Amino acid sequence: MKERIYTIPINEAFDQDTECALCVCERKLENDALDYxxxxxxxxxDSRVETNRTGFCTEHFTKLYNLQQNRLALGLVIDTHMVEQLEHLEKLYKKQADAVKKESEKGLIGSALDSLKGKGSSSQRLIDDLLEKLTALEGTCAVCDRITNNMERLIENTIFLYDTENDFKRKFLASKGFCLKHFKQLLSAARKELSGGRQAEFLKSLLPKELSELKRIQDEVNHFTKMFDYRNQSGDWKNSRDAVPRSIEKLCGPCELKR
Ligand SMILES: [Zn+2]
Ligand SMILES: [Zn+2]
Structure with a gap:
């Protein structure tokens, strides 16, 4: 088994009364990654080589800025990231610049003749190259990468604890289940980490737990909607007042909802 560095945070998260203890863990990993x-x-x-290449997704650029901490560090990271990205874009443009210039001078008839000869246009190639580069950049984020890597290990550790420590197994089974995102990650880790009877045992516990917790929250949302019926004006909201945001978190995993 790999390092078990996450034993303490996992145990602490499973001690909380929450719709998904792994969401609690992921939020913590996200804050750590932003601070880092x-x-x-x-x-x-090495990290600078990485952030120069990847940059950040919109969500994490926003969170890094909104932290309002160490603005110099953020500025330096952005500065060298932009230098590198500008170089890439300039290189792509320079590769086609002369051909694009010539094409622009050919006019409509010249271009039509070229396309009849089956000659691909340089401006088309330039657009394709730029779109490929910009799409790739959109999909990379150093904070997301860090969270994904650490979360993968944390989930492996969770399964290890379940498999080896009875106290933790009890906590796991007493929890309110997991959001769908982390339910999926647990399943995929179980496929990798457990085999045979241990895998079956894990599924036998996890599935009834998860399904009944999903049913519970669906009942709560349902109760919430019924409370808008005038016949229920003086009815009891029970646990349903915040059922909508909790159900969204159950379906999506960590999200920033105004509560
Ligand atoms: Zn979750
Ligand atoms: Zn990100």
């Missing part, structure tokens, strides 16, 4: 990015990361050449 504007903290130690900027002094590490």
């Amino acid at each position: 990015t504007i903290g130690p990361s900027m002094m590490e050449p």
